[in-house]
Amino acid sequence: MIPGAMNRLQQEKSPYLLQHAANPVDWYPWGEEAFSRAKTEDKPVFLSVGYSTCHWCHVMARESFEDEKTAALLNEAFVCVKVDREERPDVDGIYMRLCQMMTGAGGWPLTVIMTPDRRPFFAATYIPKESRWGRTGLVELIPKFGRLWRTERGRIEEAAARTVSLLQPTGSERGETPGVETLADAFAELWGQFDEEFGGFGAAPKFPMPHQLLFLLRYAERTGEAEAIRIAGKTLRAMRRGGIFDHLGYGFHRYSTDRQWLVPHFEKMLYDQALCALACTETFHLGGEAEHAQTAREVLEYVLRDLRAPEGGFYAAEDADSEGEEGRFYLWEMGEIRRILGPEEARFAAEVFGIEEEGNFMDPMTGSRTGLNILHLASEKAGVAEGKGNSGEENAGRIEEVRLRLLSARAGRVRPRRDEKILTDWNGLMVAALARTACVLDEPLYLDAARAAAGFIRTQMRTPDGRLLHRWCGGEPAMAGNLDDYAFVIWGLIELYEAGFAVGDLRMALELQRGLTDRFRDPEGGFFFTPDDGEELLTRLKESHDGAVPSGNAVTLMNLIRLGRMTGDPRLEEEAAKLSRAFAESVRRIPSAHAQWLVALEMLAAPSCEVVIAGRPEAGETRELIDVVRRCRRLRPVLLFRPEGETEPEIARIAPFTREMGTIRGRAAAYVCSGFSCKRPVTDPKELAAILEQG
Secondary structure: OOOOOOOHHHHOOOHHHHHOOOOOOOEEEOOHHHHHHHHHHOOOEEEEEEOOOOHHHHHHHHHHHOOHHHHHHHHHHOEEEEEEOOOOHHHHHHHHHHHHHHHOOOOOOEEEEEOOOOOEEEEEOOOOOOOEOOEOOHHHHHHHHHHHHHHOHHHHHHHHHHHHHOOOOOOOOOOOOOOHHHHHHHHHHHHHHEOOOOOOEOOOOEOOOHHHHHHHHHHHHHHOOHHHHHHHHHHHHHHHHOOOEOOOOOOEOOEEOOOOOOOEEOOEEHHHHHHHHHHHHHHHHHHOOHHHHHHHHHHHHHHHHHHEOOOOOEOOEEOOEEOOEEOHHHOEOHHHHHHHHOHHHHHHHHHHHOOOOOOOOEOOOOOOEOOOEOOOOOHHHHHHHOOOOOOHHHHHHHHHHHHHHHHHHHOOOOOOOEEOOEEHHHHHHHHHHHHHHHHHHOOHHHHHHHHHHHHHHHHHOEOOOOOEEEEEEOOEEEEEOOHHHHHHHHHHHHHHHHHHOOHHHHHHHHHHHHHHHHHHEOOOOOEOOOOOOOOOOOOOOOOOOOOOOOOHHHHHHHHHHHHHHHHOOHHHHHHHHHHHHHOHHHHHHOHHHHHHHHHHHHHHHOOOEEEEEEEOOOOHHHHHHHHHHHHOOOOOOEEEEEEOOOOOOHHHHHOHHHOOOOOEOOEOEEEEEEOOEEOOOEOOHHHHHHHHHHO
C-alpha cells in the first residue's frame, strides 16, 4: 500500500473495521472479493478477528498492523481479511471453535491462516510482533508460512482437510429430556466449584456467569434449597464490592483477572450489563436483599446514561483502553484523590474504596505496585460503604457526595471509545432485563426504555418480510439475523408483554418464533446458528452450551415453553418437547456448561402456573391482583391480561382460552391454572396470594 493511504475497510460501517482503515496492511472485509484474489494470486488468507473494545486487539494492532515493515510482510505473503466478531458472529464462531480444537484455547484477537477456499491450517490468538513470552513473533511466522505455502503445499492441504473434519458431528446428542436428577447434579457441580472465600466459581480469571446464577435461583424456587440462594447472593455481593464494578459511574467490567474480583479487564459490554442486572433483580425478588436491587438500579443507570442511542436502542460496548493504556480512565493516585477531595474526605474515601498510598494495582509484567488504585469495597469496609452502623444515613450521604465529586473529576479525562453498533441480540437481552426489573422494582422508567428499544428493533431491524437483521451502525441496518437475534428478542418481548400487557409484543414474539422455527431448524433436532438461506460457510454451527451469553438453543427452549403456556398452543409445547431432547446427552454430561438449559428444564420440572387477570386496565383493584402475581416468590407464573369492555380483545385471539374469562360481578378477577388444573376465579388479592403460595 501507499504510505498514508486508506485500505478497503474505509467503506465499512463497523467501528472495529474503521479502526483499521488507515493500517498499512491491505485489509479486505470478509467477502468474495478477498477470496477470489487469493485464488487468482495463489496466496493463503490471513484472517484477523477482533472487536473494537478488545485490549489485546489494540496491542496487536499497534505492534504489527500499524507497523510498515510488518504490514509489508503480511501484504506480500497473504491476502489479509479483517472481521468484527460482533458483526459476524457466524464467521467468528466457526473459526474460534477450530482454534479451540487446534490449540486448546481461544480468545481475541483470533488469528487464522487458511487456504483460498477458507480451510484453516493455523490458528492462534494474540501474536506479538517479535518472539517473547514463549510465543513466536509474527515477523518470524510470516516468512515461515510463505515458504511452507510454496514448498510443502501437500502438507498444508492435508492439515486443512484434517482441521475441517473436526467440525463434523461425532454422534447424536439426542436422548430423553433430562429430569430432576440432572438439575440436582448441576447444583452439586456448581456448589463444588463455588469459592467460599470470594464468591464466584473456580479460580482466576473469574467471569460473571449470570446464567449460572439464574439457574441456582430457579433451583431454589422449586426445591427450597437455601444454599443455592446463598451462593448466588454471595457471588453478586462480591462482584458488586470488587473492582470489577465501576463504583463511580456504575456498570460491570468484562471479567476479573484475579480470584478476589479486584483487578478487572476494563471493557464494558452491553450483554454483561443486561445479564448481571437480570441476575441481581431475580436474586432480590427471591431473597429480598436490598443490596441486589440497588446493584440492578445502578447497572441500569449506567446503561441508560452512557449506552442508550438517541434512536432508542443500546450501543454495544465501551473500550478497556484510553490514551493507549488499559484502565487509565478508571485508576486513581492517592495524591489526585487529595487534590480533589481535601485531606479529610480523602482519608474517608480511602477507607471506603480501599485506596492505598502505594496503589493496589500491580504492574502485570513486574508484579510491582504502580501507585495506582482500583476503587473497590474491601469486605471489612463494606459496612461503611453501605451506610451501616450508628451513623448509617450520614455515611451514605457522605459517600454519595464523594462519589459524585470523583465522577465529575473523572469526566474531565479522555473517555474510552464507545462502540456505537446496535446489535439485535444484545438489545434483546437488555429489553428482557429492563422489562423484568420494571416489574420487580415497579419502575416505569425501565419499562419505557424497554419499549423504546423494542420499538427500534421492530421498525429499524426488520426486513419488509419481517425477518430480523443483526447489526445497525451509522444509520444502516445490515447482516441477516442469527439464532441469538431471534431467541433473545423473543425473550425480551415475552418479558415486555408481561410488564406492560401490550398485545403487539406477544404477537411479534410469536411471529419471530415461527420465523425461527422455519429457517433455523435442523431436521436432526435443535436449531442452527444461521438461517437456511444464509451465506455458505464451512459448516452451519449448532451449539448447546453457554458462552458469555446464554445458548440460543436454550433460550429458544425457554421461549417455547413460555409461549406454549401463554397461548395454549400444543404445537409450541410439542416443539419444546423435541428441543428438550435434542441436546440431552450434552446437558447430562456437563450440566454446569448448560446453565440456560437448566433454567428451561426447571420450568418443566416445576409445577406450571398460568394466571389471567381480567379487569379494567386503569382500575386499582386490577393492579392489586397483578401486583400479587408479580410478588409471588414460590414460582414464576405466566401472566396474561384480558381487558374488560372489549367484545373480543386481541389477547383472546392469541390465547383462545382467555375468551370467556371476565370480571365477576363487575370486579377484577384472577383465573389460576396450575399443574394442568384450574382453580375457581377469585377477586380478593389475599385469596390469590394463598392460591399461588400453595402452587
